[in-house]
């Protein structure tokens with residue numbers, strides 16, 4: 001009799017599963033601890049780029065005009081051009097549509113807001129950076145499923161600059 005697991009037992013098993021998932025055990029870690037970068041428009045603007053040619057290798061993912069920002073904590077290392085970013089450093093990659101308007105590319109709607117946040121202990125498997133992206137810049141619409149596959153693998157060759165592509169121009 002009573003071979004079926006009781007209701008409380010099922011709840012315990014389910015809760016354990018959730019806890020393991022949250023701890024990142026047994027698979028890709030959803031980087032939900034990453035919070036939307038409020039106020040990033042007041043950070044230092046690092047650079048911008050327009051990718052408009054469908055033949056460009058990054059067009060599929062990054063077609064449009066993007067601006068890169070760094071928070072004050074990350075700015076010093078970026079300006080120095082070498083070294084490891086301290087925990088709490090954040091980069092934002094703000095991608096907008098680029099609309100051709102009478103010979104000029106003008107900013108359109110936001111396509112995605114991507115970000116990297118440094119926490120060497122928490123994100124050791126992805127170079128110490130947590131990766132997240134928000135569709136349309138909406139804090140409720142998280143995009144990244146597997147930070148290594150979706151993001152880090154492409155940033156990995158930039159190891160010499162702590163996995164950051166952007167440099168600080170004069």
Ligand code: HEC
Pocket residue numbers: 047048049058068091092093114115116131132133144150151152154155163164165166167
């Ligand atoms: C196919 C390669 C590729 C993939 C995949 C990729 N990135 Fe990048 N990322 C780049 C390149 C190239 C730049 C530099 C762009 C520039 O110079 O303006 C960049 C820049 C950035 C920056 C600004 C800091 C820096 O390194 O210059 C952030 C933040 C960023 N990416 C986040 C992400 C996130 C989050 C993902 C996953 C959703 C992702 N990236 C996936 C290639 C990639």
